[in-house]
Amino acid sequence: xxxxxxxxxxxxxxxxxxxxxxxxxxxxxxxxxxxxxxxxxxxxxxxxxxxxxxxxxxxxxxxxxxxxxxxxxxxxxxxxxxxxxxxxxxxxxxxxxxxxxxxxxxxxxxxxxxxxxxxxxxxxxxxxxxxxxxxxxxxxxxxxxxxxxx
Amino acid sequence: xxxxxxxxxxxxxxxxxxxxxxxxxxxxxxxxxxxxxxxxxxxxxxxxxxxxxxxxxxxxxxxxxxxxxxxxxxxxxxxxxxxxxxxxxxxxxxxxxxxxxxxxxxxxxxxxxxxxxxxxxxxxxxxxxxxxxxxxxxxxx
Numbered sequence: 001x002x003x004x005x006x007x008x009x010x011x012x013x014x015x016x017x018x019x020x021x022x023x024x025x026x027x028x029x030x031x032x033x034x035x036x037x038x039x040x041x042x043x044x045x046x047x048x049x050x051x052x053x054x055x056x057x058x059x060x061x062x063x064x065x066x067x068x069x070x071x072x073x074x075x076x077x078x079x080x081x082x083x084x085x086x087x088x089x090x091x092x093x094x095x096x097x098x099x100x101x102x103x104x105x106x107x108x109x110x111x112x113x114x115x116x117x118x119x120x121x122x123x124x125x126x127x128x129x130x131x132x133x134x135x136x137x138x139x140x141x142x143x144x145x146x147x148x149x150x
Numbered sequence: 151x152x153x154x155x156x157x158x159x160x161x162x163x164x165x166x167x168x169x170x171x172x173x174x175x176x177x178x179x180x181x182x183x184x185x186x187x188x189x190x191x192x193x194x195x196x197x198x199x200x201x202x203x204x205x206x207x208x209x210x211x212x213x214x215x216x217x218x219x220x221x222x223x224x225x226x227x228x229x230x231x232x233x234x235x236x237x238x239x240x241x242x243x244x245x246x247x248x249x250x251x252x253x254x255x256x257x258x259x260x261x262x263x264x265x266x267x268x269x270x271x272x273x274x275x276x277x278x279x280x281x282x283x284x285x286x287x288x289x290x291x
Contacts, residue, residue, distance in 0.1 A: 028214075083200075
């Protein structure tokens with residue numbers, strides 16, 4: 001199956017609110033070896049001026065990947081995960097993510113290109129709070145290998 | 151530890167380094183914490199069937215582990231305002247045993263007007279780079 005280039009330019013409206021939980025941040029921090037106390041200790045986070053514990057810089061991927069699933073799990077998109085390699089990732093934090101945040105994410109398929117059988121898919125997740133104020137932008141590029149080169 | 155001061159930094163200066171160990175149990179833990187259950191990160195049979203040398207670490211695990219060095223140096227997770235990387239080489243994780251990821255953080259650029267430093271991360275396994283253009287922009291006082 002081929003990646004469908006006509007998906008480029010599509011946008012998907014936000015689905016359910018993602019509620020950031022302290023214990024989820026703890027799990028994520030422990031899994032990545034992020035030992036800064038502001039990830040897990042409310043007092044340490046507040047001492048730095050944060051309202052609650054602070055997410056590690058790459059935590060936004062958890063929020064983004066749920067949203068990206070609308071696109072990459074759509075059989076019509078042709079993104080075969082057995083042939084996908086993660087090419088690059090970028091997080092831009094408009095403000096830190098904290099426990100208690102209620103986040104809404106809009107997904108944009110920025111580009112879908114094909115060259116010599118290799119497909120490149122770039123998605124952009126715009127994460128905002130419920131008032132619409134921007135929180136983070138997550139840009140991710142996947143490379144999909146051609147079927148015969150597996 | 152006192153927070154670094156922008157005016158005291160010089161381009162090229164090494165600010166932190168760390169070696170992070172990763173074993174299969176850690177990948178399972180990351181899968182659960184992140185929600186990324188792609189079996190190439192925990193199932194040897196699936197990994198080899200798609201042409202990989204064996205189970206490999208999530209690229210996002212490596213990216214996350216590397217930036218922890220920057221967070222600890224900056225003294226505040228909220229100071230990292232931008233962080234990007236390319237995934238240039240997979241990190242095979244043996245069983246039994248563990249892989250060792252070496253992270254070195256140096257100052258890549260300073261923007262005194264914006265109040266930020268760009269910290270460039272050299273991330274290697276057995277001397278080979280696994281992340282490319284790994285750059286964190288950090289807001290400092």
